[in-house]
Amino acid sequence: MPELPEVETTCAGIAPHITGQVLRQVVVRDGRLRWPIADNIDELVVGQTLHEVTRRGKYVLMHFDEGGLIGHLGMTGSMRIVTRAEPPAYHDHFDLCFDGCLVRYRDPRRFGSLLWQPYPLQQHPLLASLGPEPLTDAFNVDVLQVACRGKKQPIKTLIMDSKKVVGVGNIYANEALYMAGINPNRQAGRVSKQRLSLLVCAIKQVLAEAIAQGGTTLRNFVDSDGNPGYFKQRLQVYGRTGEPCRGCGEPLKEVRLGQRSTVYCRHCQR
DNA sequence: AAATTCTCCTGAAGGC
DNA sequence: TGCCTTCAGGAGAATT
Numbered sequence: 001m002p003e004l005p006e007v008e009t010t011c012a013g014i015a016p017h018i019t020g021q022v023l024r025q026v027v028v029r030d031g032r033l034r035w036p037i038a039d040n041i042d043e044l045v046v047g048q049t050l051h052e053v054t055r056r057g058k059y060v061l062m063h064f065d066e067g068g069l070i071g072h073l074g075m076t077g078s079m080r081i082v083t084r085a086e087p088p089a090y091h092d093h094f095d096l097c098f099d100g101c102l103v104r105y106r107d108p109r110r111f112g113s114l115l116w117q118p119y120p121l122q123q124h125p126l127l128a129s130l131g132p133e134p135l136t137d138a139f140n141v142d143v144l145q146v147a148c149r150g151k152k153q154p155i156k157t158l159i160m161d162s163k164k165v166v167g168v169g170n171i172y173a174n175e176a177l178y179m180a181g182i183n184p185n186r187q188a189g190r191v192s193k194q195r196l197s198l199l200v201c202a203i204k205q206v207l208a209e210a211i212a213q214g215g216t217t218l219r220n221f222v223d224s225d226g227n228p229g230y231f232k233q234r235l236q237v238y239g240r241t242g243e244p245c246r247g248c249g250e251p252l253k254e255v256r257l258g259q260r261s262t263v264y265c266r267h268c269q270r
Numbered sequence: 271a272a273a274t275t276c277t278c279c280t281g282a283a284g285g286c
Numbered sequence: 287t288g289c290c291t292t293c294a295g296g297a298g299a300a301t302t
Contacts, residue, residue: 001294001295001296002296003296034278034279034296034297034298058296058297072296072297073296074278074279074295074296074297075279075280075294075295075296076279076280076281076295091280107279108279108280108281109278109279109280109281109294109295110278110279110280111278111279111295111296111297112296125298126297126298151272151273152272152273153272153273153274157273157274160296160297161297162296162297169295169296170294170295170296258273258274258275259274259275259276259295260294260295261293261294261295
């Protein structure tokens with residue numbers, strides 16, 4: 001499932017192939033994504049030059065002359081560079097066709113999206129109220145402390161709230177809380193500043209490591225199958241319910257928080 | 271206002 | 287090539 005590191009990898013992977021090029025055509029085979037792709041999407045963007053590909057949270061932003069395409073990979077989305085005229089496969093829902101190559105979007109569960117927004121992009125409702133980027137200085141212990149103040153909601157659901165900080169998905173929320181020694185169910189307002197500081201560091205560290213790992217897929221991006229293999233071996237808690245904690249050996253416990261599987265060590269995380 | 275639940279979707283995994 | 291049920295999850299929308 002694409003988390004921030006995968007989106008970062010996606011942006012870095014496609015950008016060199018399409019930056020500076022004119023978008024010639026948008027082929028929509030199935031526009032029924034999270035939000036329907038606009039029927040007039042090609043009128044809006046075709047003929048414009050792509051100047052830059054950036055990421056905001058888990059959104060891919062393609063900056064054209066007069067506005068941007070806002071892409072989201074949802075649960076199962078991927079964007080690949082296709083250099084030859086390979087026939088589209090099942091679930092290949094749209095292509096962005098440039099000179100010489102195209103970006104092909106595949107998404108079996110169709111939780112992703114492709115939207116057009118005139119400049120300024122941050123005025124789009126999906127972008128307008130996003131919190132700080134976790135890997136920048138804008139996300140720090142002071143900001144997190146303010147966000148947590150007086151909150152009774154579990155700390156885990158708070159750090160997964162994109163209004164508080166973007167890009168922390170379920171896997172990395174679990175991992176970061178383990179790293180910081182904080183029980184995911186603890187009320188956000190009852191975590192000390194010192195421990196929030198540990199959490200900030202843990203979030204930055206786990207995301208940065210994952211990006212570094214995802215980066216190994218980068219050089220083969222065009223040819224790879226799009227499944228960065230970094231997770232499995234590095235995960236300390238996610239997907240390890242019942243297995244021994246690597247810190248103390250106690251079996252890891254699983255609970256549901258906000259409809260999401262939450263794995264933690266009752267001994268190491270308070 | 272804040273917190274929780276619902277919702278979209280399909281493939282994988284598990285039970286029998 | 288077994289069929290059916292359950293589960294997974296990003297994140298906005300709806301509900302409590």
